[in-house]
Amino acid sequence: MLLEACSLCYSVLYSSILAVLAGMVRLITHNLLACHAKGCTSNNFPLQFQDAAIELRDAEFNADFLRGFLPRIEWPALVGAARQLGDASLPAEQPEMLDDEFLQKLHHVLLEIHVEEGAMVCPNCKHVYPISNGIPNMLLAEHEIG
């Protein structure tokens, strides 16, 4: 009886640990990744999400970070990826005025949409990069390395 109670405790504890560990590909990372399979050097960005299971989780808002990072973002890729994941809040063109309302939307899209499972597919060579437990697998088989 005691043993059963303990193993139950353990399984509950274990699953809560797993829940905490369940991680993330967020669009901030997606905006930086590109296909690197052998010979795939053009039209290899942005990767397309496939069968994406998403989770929304709050992240600390930092307006200064967003303002600083904005010039480094490939904007159409970010807008397209967000729409693929069901978020159409960003304008097609980067606005001139970086007001709080816009920065909040940008924050949400970049840092609060987590792709937990699924894959990213190269638009050019169709190489599939799986996402498992929120970690994208960007490893290539030996014959695929450029």
Next chain:
Amino acid sequence: MPEVKPTTVASENPQTYEDVHVHAVYDEIAPHFSSTRYKPWPIIAAFLSSLPTGSVGVDLGTGNGKYLPLPSDRPGAVWTIGLDRSINLLKLAKRAGDVDREVVWGDVLDNPWRRGAFDYAISIATIHHLATPERRKVAVQRVLEAICPSHGRALIYVWAIEQDELSKRNIPTDADEDRRHTASTDQAKGQDVFVPWVLAQPAEAKPKTRRREKSGQARTPEPAEAGAEAQQAPPKVFNRYYHMFAKGELCELVADAAKELGLTLGDTSSGDVRETGQSSKEHGVQIVQDGWERSNYYVELRRWER
């Protein structure tokens, strides 16, 4: 007590060699290794603190992600994305500092990024796990390619033959001598070694009265508490491959890597200034600082164009 011992890399397939002597080891020792890796080194912390707010960077060989939460005085001011070959270390890295981090399962010899997408890159205690000079050079090139050609900054740390006197490691000096005598060129040559990681085995199912070793007694080579339990299975020893860098070797590696990428080595005033009217930009990389810190050689780099 296990000691650092010299080794020779079987050259047929360095990838397989690293799979066995680096990646498999880290996947097995991940939680224990991680519990001993939490203190950032000062120069790395200072580098990350010097980055402007809004910078995005990559940590190539992030391990348990101990640098992902930095700078500690401005959390969230910069974003570092962690890449590693060990999935078990990444599972720890993605919650480094108990905050969701961005991590990617990948190889430091690959380039799964938009070229020049990052403001900075760090590669700490990673390149010394690559088993040939060619592969170490490629890893440096990946660092240089990941950062922005006009302003990207980078910091690389590797293990030094010259060890801190406080280090618990015992470095094989005889092999060192041989190496010096047989060196055919004037290039700095490092030393290939195995560094043991001692992992305590899980305690027997039947609990016994255990006697704790007094502190200060026979220590394992890493700052780990392995072996502290007296009455259990003997600890398992994993040999990790390292290339220990000689003085000057890291900067030579950077110079070779830069040259092959067509980058001018030096500050923006170095080399021949091209004739005006030439349309293509000249690209270069400057060694901002290099040195030795706590048994490691480091080099800080900055890319430029003119």
